[in-house]
Amino acid sequence: MPKKQNFEDTLSELQSIVQKLESDSLSLDKMVHCFEDGMKLMKICRTQLDEVENRITTLVKDNDEFSEKSGIKQS
Amino acid sequence: MNIAGHSILTITQVANQVKYTLEKNYANLWIQGEIAFCKPYPSGHIYLTLKDGQSELSAVIFSPYAKQLKHKPVSGLKVTVNGDLSLYSPRGQFQLQIRNLYPTGQGELWLAYEALKEKLELEGLFSQESKKQIPRFPRRIGIITSGEGAVLRDIIQVLNRRAPHVSCLIYPVSVQGQYAAGEISKAIESMNQYGKMDTLIVGRGGGSLEDLWCFNDEQVVRAIFASHIPVITAIGHETDTTLSDYTADYRAPTPSAAAEIAAEDRQETIQYLDSISERLQIASKQIIKNYKEKIASLQNRHGFIKPRLLLEQWNTKLNDMDYRIKQSYNSIINSQKRIVDSLQDKILLLNPKTQLKRGFAITTDSKNNIIFSPDQVKINEDVKIQVSKGIIMTKVKEGKINNA
Numbered sequence: 326m327p328k329k330q331n332f333e334d335t336l337s338e339l340q341s342i343v344q345k346l347e348s349d350s351l352s353l354d355k356m357v358h359c360f361e362d363g364m365k366l367m368k369i370c371r372t373q374l375d376e377v378e379n380r381i382t383t384l385v386k387d388n389d390e391f392s393e394k395s396g397i398k399q400s
Numbered sequence: 401m402n403i404a405g406h407s408i409l410t411i412t413q414v415a416n417q418v419k420y421t422l423e424k425n426y427a428n429l430w431i432q433g434e435i436a437f438c439k440p441y442p443s444g445h446i447y448l449t450l451k452d453g454q455s456e457l458s459a460v461i462f463s464p465y466a467k468q469l470k471h472k473p474v475s476g477l478k479v480t481v482n483g484d485l486s487l488y489s490p491r492g493q494f495q496l497q498i499r500n501l502y503p504t505g506q507g508e509l510w511l512a513y514e515a516l517k518e519k520l521e522l523e524g525l526f527s528q529e530s531k532k533q534i535p536r537f538p539r540r541i542g543i544i545t546s547g548e549g550a551v552l553r554d555i556i557q558v559l560n561r562r563a564p565h566v567s568c569l570i571y572p573v574s575v576q577g578q579y580a581a582g583e584i585s586k587a588i589e590s591m592n593q594y595g596k597m598d599t600l601i602v603g604r605g606g607g608s609l610e611d612l613w614c615f616n617d618e619q620v621v622r623a624i625f626a627s628h629i630p631v632i633t634a635i636g637h638e639t640d641t642t643l644s645d646y647t648a649d650y651r652a653p654t655p656s657a658a659a660e661i662a663a664e665d666r667q668e669t670i671q672y673l674d675s676i677s678e679r680l681q682i683a684s685k686q687i688i689k690n691y692k693e694k695i696a697s698l699q700n701r702h703g704f705i706k707p708r709l710l711l712e713q714w715n716t717k718l719n720d721m722d723y724r725i726k727q728s729y730n731s732i733i734n735s736q737k738r739i740v741d742s743l744q745d746k747i748l749l750l751n752p753k754t755q756l757k758r759g760f761a762i763t764t765d766s767k768n769n770i771i772f773s774p775d776q777v778k779i780n781e782d783v784k785i786q787v788s789k790g791i792i793m794t795k796v797k798e799g800k801i802n803n804a
Contacts, residue, residue, distance in 0.1 A: 343683065351687060367673060371673060381568045383570045384594060386590060393569065397552065
């Protein structure tokens, strides 16, 4: 989605952090950074999942202008 | 052979010439008729007799083609077939070698289908390399299908259950009839133009071959291929595969399956996040534990213990020296003490008072000078005689020096 950080990207970033941590070759400083970053990303992921949007809209085109009408509408 | 100006041919020569002529002039025919007789052989070949009101035609479907037939030939079926004429020399019978067989009415459709399929395949529209990944966690899904009917309902229902955080943008279209292909392809283009979607689902419920045919339309197929948004198709039943399905980034067997592919289950995702969270903590703790162990093992290393040992050694040495110093000091003191003691004895013996006690006396002049000889004093000079219990003041009467 525009602007908002993509859930998938966030999740894959999170996964790579976990893998990095599990690879066991981190300095203590880096470990702390990784852990903090991981918890931050985790929060972002959870927040995104909690945002129950479930909006159902229909795309309508009038004179080359797109607009969205809520619900299911017949064109 | 040549007799009276006529060239004489053998049977085989005639057969070969006819065969050659047939194969040259009657290749790739499309023929319509009814199957009068049909018999599959164990070899895999199928032998048929085709007929119309007036004529019959022998035909064979060789086993490689027989295996690929979409429709089984049966007696009485009106069919459109595609094949080449040839001659079966052993019997002198010409026959049609069939490559494709379709029930009549569908034959033309399939002919166009096969031709288009071949063309698009050559262009690479079906290639695996051009397939886009379907995002597992979309924010929004575009749905192109009929505005009414089970397909839309099924998709929304599954998404509601699995991924209530995903929103849907619907573009209602006709999914059958003469306008369907135009509407569907326009919908795909419009959705791409509008953007703001992660995935597109193009769907239609089951239907007859003709009903589904709009999804074999070149316009629709090309629109799917051109879509920047990944496309999932769910068209008809699992057994119907349209050219749209070949081109789509993912082909789902049913609309519900399409919705399942389109979005990961929210609960599963939350569980996955929980497991990641746990791994994150375990991994961090493990790293800290490893460092602690490293520190502990370093503490026990020789390098760390050595200074302590050295200190102990020096300490022992110092204690030893301390003892030795004290020892020698004491012995010196003791010997000095003994000297002092003996001196004291001597001094005690020499003490004048001791002598006085024994009856000796010390005589001094007025200036307290001890008098050792008579010539130190004059007659009538005052002198003091110190005895043990006091002093006697007297005057000198006479002096007499001892003769040594």
